[in-house]
Amino acid sequence: MPIELKRRAFLRGTAIAGGTAAFSGALWQRAFAEPAQPGVGPYGPLRAADANGIQLPEGFTSRVIARSMQRVPGTRYTWHPAPDGGACFPAGDGWIYVSNSEVPLVGGASAVRFDASGNVVDAYRILNGTTMNCAGGATPWGTWLSCEEYDLGIVYETYPQGGRSAVQRPALGRFTHEAAACDPVRRVVYLTEDEEDGCFYRFRPDTWGDLSSGTLEVLVGSGTGKVTWQRVPSPRVWVTPTRHQVDGAMRFNGGEGCYYTGNVCYFTTKGDGRVWAYDAATSTLALAYDDDLVTGEAPLTGVDNITGARTGDLYVAEDGGNMEINLITPDGVVTPFLRVLGHDESEITGPAFSPDGTRLYFSSQRGTSGFAGGTDGYTYEVTGPFRR
Template sequence: MAISRRTLLQMMFVGGGAAALAACGGGSSGSAPEQGGGGGDPVDPGPGEPSPPSPPPQPPARELPLKAGPLANIGPLVDSGVDGILIPEAFSLRLVATAGRQPVAGGLGYLWHWLPDGGAVFPVEDDGGWVYVSNSEFLPGGVGALRFAANGDLLDAYPILQNTRVNCAGGATPWGTWLSCEEIQDGKVYECDPRGTPRLAQSHPAMGLFKHEAAAVDMATSTVIMTEDEGDGRLYRFVSVGKVSAVNGREGLDLDNGTLQVLEVEGYPNGAYIEDLDVARHIQRVSWVDALSPEKPQSKVREDHQNSTGEGAPGTRFKGGEGIWIQYWPEGEQEQVSGFEHPLRAVVFFATKGDNRVWALDLDNELIEVVFDNEQLTVSGEAKFDDVDNLVVSPAGDVVVAEDGDEMRLMVMVPNQPARILLRIPGGGSELTGPAFTADGSRLYFSSQRASAGLTGLLPVGKTYELTVPEAFRMG
């Protein structure tokens, strides 16, 4: 008997927990059914004996078999001793950069940028250190970088992209570059070298002109998935024609030649919106449709198409696309999605702030569902989340979502269950941006985009922090 996680939880809370578990065999919608008997290999029938009946086909899963990571076990928050920020016990926090100031003594006059936004961490193989890159959602925009030693010491700070416009979020590539996205109507995607110089940065207009928010690369399908921060926005993918030498000399995807497409949820074409959460919370089939006039600003294309045809442009509407990240499972750990062809290899998580939802997209089976929403999955004793924004997946599989607005929390998303609070910045009036983990999960970087730097009274220009994660909360 297949049963969803939500149904199981409801049965348990009604008071029949033990009975519910017995009734469903302790499984879930994504669990493989137990085989009867004492295990071992099935016994072949003897000569003339009938073959045992084939097991009945499993019904299609209604939800993806997602699991929480170790950060789901964090406890209450305490004062970190840094700017009033609250963090769990045994974690530690330090300020690593303040906008308008030199992050490192003797840093050749480089000042950390204003309005720090999306970011990512890149390992440095030469010495075991790493680089944290951070966008500037300012005009002019750009990207700054902080270079750390293997022991965590801050060694250097420098720009890797300059003279662009309102760089919001972006995405790390598997070949070690940073895709920085402009959040304006004709915004482009720029590729930068975290250890390079601004002159190495390249723009890639073939990836679309729109209010880019964030990007995530899947090499297995030669695609880049991208969000659009518009109320009538779409979820895009750029399908590359093949591989080329990237700006850092490594093999990457050709980002100048390919096809721009938009996601369409079955039954919700041409700008339709999935209003009903009971529908959105369960698996829906999706497909990809070529974007109209990919060489033109997409918001204008949608407007012109509506005016000329009376119907919406291709693609399902996603309200205010924000952060995006891909979680991968290695072979041998890929759980089968019941009733569908492929095991769970890669899931794209992305946030939409217009309806405070977090979505999960199974790339290989082409399935989508809402895995967090405020109507059902509020945190006990906490206000509802306001404007979910950047997000990141930790090396141990935790999905961490940043929040704008008055509360300013980092939320650990527990699929289809109440979330946990990892961090809170009191006072509001800013945005929590750029969450990114080091490769071993020991450090998490983030910014308060408009925190007062104390330069001119209460000038809100931004601060960037490092949260140290104890080993017990970073093991998968």
């Protein structure tokens, strides 16, 4: 057996021995014997690129809804640079897509409003004067948590409908924030940290729906299997960084996207190409995907932002790789869903479904130029026969 295959076989055995087991969540009930493997997806192979340079399965189409530093079509609003994390919210008989801007000092977040037919009817700013707004997460009460990605980064609670100023939420900790996901059953917010030795956190607000006060905790454990939580002593003001305040805190290599559904919080770590699954009902941690544990060539690399569909499918965006969004099915199959051509120095960001599940939004942060300032960013919409 070649050295690389031996290494993967060893890692696979180690992961399974470490406690990978069936979860109570809707996803992976049948597929947690080991992490997802390549296979044929529900939508078939990717077709030739369309006019926007996007390869999609049969029956799907794409359109550009915004470009950085240009007016959003049909509005007078100029779209922000470096579009990153995003989410959709219902709005009357239409919906809103919000997007962060991952640039220093003027980052913030913007929103695009659609009518019932999917036409763009407005675009506007919902957060100003913040820095490196990377990912974030939606709350059950209809706000968007925009996360700053630097050492003293803060989570801002923003209002997609407009008309209200964003609010700092320092009780969620000051660290290199990446993404957030709300668990309405346990009434907590999960948080990822983009550091090579970062942690995975949860915030327990004193009152659900009010993030002004509460307790920040960090995941403690030694690997897959049973884990616990321990309070972070000083999350708001610190001399010792948040991630180093608790002995035994589990380390994650570059925390990225975060998504909760059916008692399971899925989160990605780009440094080791993994999708983790935390079963909140049993306090158990396992691997849903690991590019080192794939038989053959890994279709999904550079894991980053993550979202899900009503069917239990996960959609995982790539930072680099083949500039794809990959689909991971409840049966444990990982396969490309779309690929963006000609954006080789960019990354895919902000995947999010419209409230009815018929449209998928995402961005290419740096576009065809690859310029680090993100002034060539593209934001797209994909429509088609999504499983529902």
